[in-house]
Amino acid sequence: MKKRIGLMIIGILMFGLIGTFGFAQEVRLGALQDTTGATSDVGKDEALGVREAVQYYNDMGGVNGKKIRLFQYDYGYRVPEAITTYKRFRDYDKVVMVLGWGTGDTEALSPTINADKMPYLSSSFSGHLCDPKKTPYNFVYGTDYSTNARGAITYWFEEVWKKDPKWKELREKGVKPKFVCFMDTASPYATAPIKAIKDQATILGFEIGPDQHVSLTALDTKSQVIAAKGFGANLVWHGNTTMSVSAALKDAYALGLGADHIINNWGFDENLPKLAGPAAEGAIGLLACALFIDEYPAKKTVLEYCKKLNPGVPLENRLIRTVQGWVKVTMAVEAMKIADKAGKLNGPGIKEAFESFRNWDGLKKFGGQLVTITPTDHRYSSVVRVGRIIKGKPQTVGEIDMRAKFPDKWDAWLGW
Structure with missing residues (x-):
């Protein structure tokens, strides 16, 4: 026993x-x-x-x-x-x-x-x-969102505003590019980089218009597009996710806004051209890594x-x-x-x-x-990977290192 x-x-x-x-x-x-x-x-x-x-x-x-x-x-x-x-x-x-x-x-x-x-x-x-x-x-x-947003507006200013024939007449007149933000103003996600992108817009010499509230689940953004058109916007920042960004692009296209578009990384993916169709063509967005189709x-x-x-x-x-x-x-x-x-x-x-x-x-x-x-x-990282919708598909078009480009400001941007 x-x-x-x-x-x-x-x-x-x-x-x-x-x-x-x-x-x-x-x-x-x-x-x-x-x-x-x-x-x-x-x-x-x-x-x-x-x-x-x-x-x-x-x-x-x-x-x-x-x-x-x-x-x-x-x-x-x-x-x-x-x-x-x-x-x-x-x-x-x-x-x-x-x-x-x-x-x-x-x-x-x-x-x-x-x-x-x-x-x-x-x-x-x-x-x-x-x-x-x-x-x-x-x-x-x-x-981070703030570095990404700064990179997006900087890339557009240097590679599109300064070079694209579309903006030649305004450039030659010495006009400041006009900029507005479309985002859910009640969302911590959508508003997180707004202070930073407006600061960057000021550094680059933009005229900043009134923010336009677009819900994360928005299907109709016509009133926001009309307000942006009244301001004369040349560039729109989209701070939401893909679904509502696609709705805003379609309304902008239908109402003849005529502005270019830059988009936060959660609003730019393979679904964007599928949802927005030709309205997405030429849109610029941020990429955290390779696209699935890459x-x-x-x-x-x-x-x-x-x-x-x-x-x-x-x-x-x-x-x-x-x-x-x-x-x-x-x-x-x-x-x-x-x-x-x-x-x-x-x-x-x-x-x-x-x-x-x-x-x-x-x-x-x-x-x-x-x-x-x-x-x-x-x-x-300080490197911003930039994508663009070209012939109906998103693809990488460039990178911009914000620390290398703005070495005197990089440390001060921590925590924005």
Whole structure:
């Protein structure tokens, strides 16, 4: 009997050790997604990319042999739901890191995640999240909105306003280009870069007109277009996501606005010309990485996992957002690997790992930028990748390095 009890105890202890070992070999990662809310037109595709990328990295050995367990939830682009879900990540799922989504919820959660020392890599590229003096645990996986917006208006001014025959007569008269912003004025996402782009417009000598409120879910923007036409706008900034941007482009085309268009990265993708038709031709937008339709080194792998995990989603319906999901996960996995090798697979260790990136080239295979993040600057890059709709398809037309172009202003722009 004593021997049997002894064996039972040993069995229980071994089971406990095996259970502990199994748990120790797991890395828990949270992902907050919008697949049903106001930004689901771009959110659904990114959510697919995140899940596919996590599966790929698990197939490749996870985080130094530790399997990534993904907790992925939809929050419908509602800030209260995001806060509740974050508490679930922290208190129940026990994640070591969160992949976040929107600007409103990320900024609302920032004081909490920083107090909790929870690394938070978001799809919001708000410049407000890039100053570690204020938001030490927030990180972004693309050029921040404010740098992007400055780059977009600078690119248009130098490559279009100064060169395009369309504007020759006005140029020769010495007229200042007239500029207006179309965005959801109640949305933290849409308004995040407005201060920066207006500052850049002032630097470049633009005349700035009144903002036009366009809801994130807008289908009719005729009154806004008429107001912009009355001002005589030559250039319109679109700060929303693809669906409402396409509505604004169609109305501008139909009403003969005659202005050019520059678009934030979440409003510019493969769907834009499909939705807006000829109204999208010539529109300029920002790109966080390669378009899904582009050729890029990791494309074969991305396509393989699209087919493997989500065969019911036609490849022709996929967007750049899928690739962005891979970029996001790749950056997170790299930081977790570095932290794990240092024996610090926790919040402070992952933060330290992100801040050790120096010209890291791990995202180049997805068309991303070289990444440098420091303890004093969480801006992902100073390089703005510019796209344009040409013959009905989006494509990359150039890049502009805003730090190289404005070296005396770059440091002061942190946190805009």
